[in-house]
Amino acid sequence: MSADGQPLEALQGWMMNALVFPGMTPRDEVEQVVAHSARLNGDECLAIYQRSYYLRILKCMREQFPALCHALGEELFTDFAREYLRAHPPESYTLYDLGRRFPGYLAETRPDRDAAAAHRESWIDFMIDLATFERQVFVMFDAPGHEGKPFAGAGVADNQLRLQPCFALGAYQFPVAWYYHEVRKGNDPQFPPHETSFVALVRKDYLTRTLLLSQSHYIFLTALAESGSVEHAISAVARQLAVPPDDVRQSWWAQDGIRQRWIKAGFFICAGSGQASVSGC
Amino acid sequence: MADAHRGIETTDPPKLGLGLGLRNVHFDHILSEWPKVDWFEAISENFMDSGGRPRHVIRQVAERYPVVLHGVSLSIGSSDPLNFSYLGKLKVLAEEVKPVWISDHLCWTGVLGMNSHDLLPLPLTEETLKHVIERVRVVQDFLERPLIVENPSSYLTFAQSTITEPDFLRRLSDETGCGLLLDVNNVYVSCFNAGTDPAAYIEAFACERVAQMHLAGHQHCGTHIIDTHDQPVRADVWELYRLAWRQTNGAATLLEWDGNIPSFAECHAEVLKAKRYMHGRFDPGRVTMPAGEGPEAVSNPVDFLVPAVMGSTVLEEA
Numbered sequence: 001m002s003a004d005g006q007p008l009e010a011l012q013g014w015m016m017n018a019l020v021f022p023g024m025t026p027r028d029e030v031e032q033v034v035a036h037s038a039r040l041n042g043d044e045c046l047a048i049y050q051r052s053y054y055l056r057i058l059k060c061m062r063e064q065f066p067a068l069c070h071a072l073g074e075e076l077f078t079d080f081a082r083e084y085l086r087a088h089p090p091e092s093y094t095l096y097d098l099g100r101r102f103p104g105y106l107a108e109t110r111p112d113r114d115a116a117a118a119h120r121e122s123w124i125d126f127m128i129d130l131a132t133f134e135r136q137v138f139v140m141f142d143a144p145g146h147e148g149k150p151f152a153g154a155g156v157a158d159n160q161l162r163l164q165p166c167f168a169l170g171a172y173q174f175p176v177a178w179y180y181h182e183v184r185k186g187n188d189p190q191f192p193p194h195e196t197s198f199v200a201l202v203r204k205d206y207l208t209r210t211l212l213l214s215q216s217h218y219i220f221l222t223a224l225a226e227s228g229s230v231e232h233a234i235s236a237v238a239r240q241l242a243v244p245p246d247d248v249r250q251s252w253w254a255q256d257g258i259r260q261r262w263i264k265a266g267f268f269i270c271a272g273s274g275q276a277s278v279s280g281c
Numbered sequence: 282m283a284d285a286h287r288g289i290e291t292t293d294p295p296k297l298g299l300g301l302g303l304r305n306v307h308f309d310h311i312l313s314e315w316p317k318v319d320w321f322e323a324i325s326e327n328f329m330d331s332g333g334r335p336r337h338v339i340r341q342v343a344e345r346y347p348v349v350l351h352g353v354s355l356s357i358g359s360s361d362p363l364n365f366s367y368l369g370k371l372k373v374l375a376e377e378v379k380p381v382w383i384s385d386h387l388c389w390t391g392v393l394g395m396n397s398h399d400l401l402p403l404p405l406t407e408e409t410l411k412h413v414i415e416r417v418r419v420v421q422d423f424l425e426r427p428l429i430v431e432n433p434s435s436y437l438t439f440a441q442s443t444i445t446e447p448d449f450l451r452r453l454s455d456e457t458g459c460g461l462l463l464d465v466n467n468v469y470v471s472c473f474n475a476g477t478d479p480a481a482y483i484e485a486f487a488c489e490r491v492a493q494m495h496l497a498g499h500q501h502c503g504t505h506i507i508d509t510h511d512q513p514v515r516a517d518v519w520e521l522y523r524l525a526w527r528q529t530n531g532a533a534t535l536l537e538w539d540g541n542i543p544s545f546a547e548c549h550a551e552v553l554k555a556k557r558y559m560h561g562r563f564d565p566g567r568v569t570m571p572a573g574e575g576p577e578a579v580s581n582p583v584d585f586l587v588p589a590v591m592g593s594t595v596l597e598e599a
Contacts, residue, residue, distance in 0.1 A: 038476025144332030
């Protein structure tokens with residue numbers, strides 16, 4: 001204890017606790033620590049910080065999950081987000097981290113989490129799916145990418161194709177990408193019925209593209225992401241869907257087939273580094 | 282030795298003129314128009330982790346304009362250890378964009394591993410001063426440049442405080458060689474809330490150490506004023522700026538507009554109003570503390586740091 005009062009560490013711990021859990025700090029305790037201002041008592045001064053703490057970060061949460069906020073309505077979304085932030089106060093200096101644990105929190109705290117899958121509330125599944133998708137879209141915005149370097153062109157051999165760094169795959173129980181982009185267009189979509197959806201997110205020229213995938217495309221790209229090998233990816237599709245590998249290969253190489261379309265969309269760079277030119281690898 | 286950094290920029294900082302905050306919503310305008318603004322201030326945390334467009338933008342801006350880096354998360358007053366991962370990223374960014382200087386606030390943002398994303402007030406005591414002096418020295422040694430430290434806006438003072446904020450910052454600067462950022466709006470806001478005289482605050486401030494000034498709008502809530510950065514600069518703050526301009530011998534001046542951000546042209550026009558206050562006698566009678574009214578708003582808004590990601594997405598057929 002210093003001569004001035006309680007040590008800095010204790011004082012800051014006290015105030016941080018008062019921000020995260022407003023209403024839990026006895027008023028007489030506040031009045032001992034916080035001086036009266038010209039017009040307010042210590043409790044009222046502290047309350048300015050307490051109110052702003054949640055308003056400030058809740059606004060950031062709404063901006064990081066605009067489609068989920070639309071789906072739930074601002075009031076209900078804010079209730080969920082407030083409980084999340086109370087359970088998981090921000091830890092990072094960067095606001096980009098604020099929503100990182102939100103999808104997981106929603107899954108862990110769902111009221112029907114112990115029920116069998118068939119008896120769970122469908123709209124909660126949708127909410128968790130949508131939060132997961134939105135978090136991924138948000139991360140893509142500022143993740144390390146490949147802008148300024150050459151992407152793979154059509155002439156690149158399969159064994160030189162690698163997925164670019166700003167690329168993500170997702171499998172969902174609901175058509176969350178469709179829902180997200182309906183909200184983006186200013187529409188008011190209904191909660192969609194259960195429908196498995198597969199999505200690729202890829203950023204090129206600082207624009208994040210959402211591509212809806214078939215199951216076979218998803219299997220292919222997942223295997224490619226894991227192995228780095230187109231041949232492994234073809235084998236994975238053939239094995240999992242019980243189709244001849246040559247059929248998969250034909251689909252891959254077809255005129256206007258997925259190889260050509262994905263190269264055009266910026267899925268691929270050349271093996272080794274991003275430095276090789278399109279024609280050189 | 283921290284004092285080795287003294288005198289690089291802090292004793293005779295460049296007079297950068299009238300600048301604006303580099304904000305996401307203005308990126309397209311800046312890159313297409315290259316407006317005639319004197320300089321930009323970038324929020325360090327908005328760019329230091331960026332692998333996307335913000336980093337791309339600041340590199341281009343830094344090639345054409347003087348840029349300074351202004352942080353909101355250094356947490357120089359926290360009792361938690363300094364975050365050297367953060368400092369490392371800040372240093373890398375600084376090596377890239379070569380800022381004229383790097384600034385942050387006399388505050389703490391979190392403790393016990395938590396981050397409030399607010400600029401929280403410190404008890405201004407001898408213990409705190411010693412603590413902050415030590416940390417500023419470490420930061421300056423790490424960054425290999427002097428730090429510029431800003432007076433925050435505050436809504437409370439601690440009963441244990443024994444040092445005035447101008448004295449605290451003067452002694453901090455004396456001991457570490459750090460420069461100072463005088464936020465004129467923060468002076469007005471904090472002084473109104475504390476019931477003290479803003480002109481006397483500036484008279485007591487180590488204005489000879491001021492590298493930069495801030496201007497911003499605020500929200501009067503009747504019993505207190507909130508530093509909102511969401512509207513034009515108030516007339517009383519402009520009057521106070523007249524004194525600050527004279528006392529700092531024309532320090533670099535920057536307008537912060539972080540909420541309800543208008544067009545770039547409107548922001549620029551607002552900061553150019555500063556020219557009207559660079560001459561003429563300061564009359565303390567024109568800095569009033571009127572009773573105000575209005576709804577409470579969020580202090581130190583940070584949502585402008587969250588990019589509108591949805592607008593940078595498109596749905597395509599695979």
